Amino acid sequence: MTPTDQVSRKRSIVSFVHRGGRMTVGQDRAWQRSWPRLGKQVPELPPGPLDTDSWFGREAPLLLEIGSGMGETTSLLAQAEPGTNYLAIDVYQPGLAQLILRAEAMGLTNLRMLRGDAVVLLGAHTAPGSLSAVRLFFPDPWPKKKHHKRRLVQPDFVALLASRLAPGGTVHMATDWAEYADQMLEVLSGQPLLRNRFDGWAPRPDWRPVTKFESRAQEEGRISRDLIFERVND
Numbered sequence: 001m002t003p004t005d006q007v008s009r010k011r012s013i014v015s016f017v018h019r020g021g022r023m024t025v026g027q028d029r030a031w032q033r034s035w036p037r038l039g040k041q042v043p044e045l046p047p048g049p050l051d052t053d054s055w056f057g058r059e060a061p062l063l064l065e066i067g068s069g070m071g072e073t074t075s076l077l078a079q080a081e082p083g084t085n086y087l088a089i090d091v092y093q094p095g096l097a098q099l100i101l102r103a104e105a106m107g108l109t110n111l112r113m114l115r116g117d118a119v120v121l122l123g124a125h126t127a128p129g130s131l132s133a134v135r136l137f138f139p140d141p142w143p144k145k146k147h148h149k150r151r152l153v154q155p156d157f158v159a160l161l162a163s164r165l166a167p168g169g170t171v172h173m174a175t176d177w178a179e180y181a182d183q184m185l186e187v188l189s190g191q192p193l194l195r196n197r198f199d200g201w202a203p204r205p206d207w208r209p210v211t212k213f214e215s216r217a218q219e220e221g222r223i224s225r226d227l228i229f230e231r232v233n234d
């Protein structure tokens with residue numbers, strides 16, 4: 001059984017993976033104009049690891065952001081880190097189209113996008129030890145107990161993710177759901193290939209942009225927690 005199969009067996013097959021959503025006219029135009037250059041569909045990738053150096057046109061540390069949403073944080077961080085090959089993945093087409101619009105407006109050259117399931121990308125198209133960093137900011141919290149199995153952060157997913165990090169590479173997660181944050185801390189702490197860089201929660205890095213989404217959560221009394229773990233040597 002492949003690592004992807006192992007993770008998928010635990011997660012129920014949920015419709016969000018095929019999430020479509022209606023694009024605005026502007027997003028649709030951006031998609032038609034720039035998706036062939038900036039993006040790829042995960043189900044259409046050839047078997048084996050994706051050759052990101054060729055795609056980005058240079059060799060540089062490869063950073064993966066899982067669940068880029070509407071791309072607010074993604075575009076700002078890609079702009080702030082021109083030395084990284086910044087790869088964003090999401091299943092949500094209007095969000096990726098919005099990210100294209102942001103990337104065009106900001107003139108970003110170090111950003112590429114994938115549409116599809118991050119588990120498939122990591123399991124089938126990411127070489128072990130190839131990622132310098134993984135970011136997972138505000139993943140869907142699935143707050144109802146009966147839906148917790150749909151959460152991305154589970155032991156098998158974190159084992160897969162850790163195996164794809166280079167030694168010294170980091171995984172940075174953030175969530176505004178206290179109980180999901182506890183789950184993340186427990187799962188990350190239980191993965192032998194990872195070491196917490198901090199004693200429990202990481203201080204909120206000032207370079208992580210405060211999005212509208214996070215501001216609203218704060219107003220509603222949900223405080224964000226960050227976790228930063230590092231890949232150790234085998």
Ligand SMILES: C[S@@+](CC[C@H](N)C(=O)[O-])C[C@H]1O[C@@H](n2cnc3c(N)ncnc32)[C@H](O)[C@@H]1O
Nearest residue numbers: 067068069090091092116117118137138139140
């Ligand atoms: C709550 S949103 C957060 C978006 C963004 N990170 C932010 O902070 O605003 C979670 C995002 O993760 C995406 N997502 C959920 N499961 C995914 C998966 N298995 N692979 C890729 N993206 C996924 C969703 O489509 C959604 O855009």
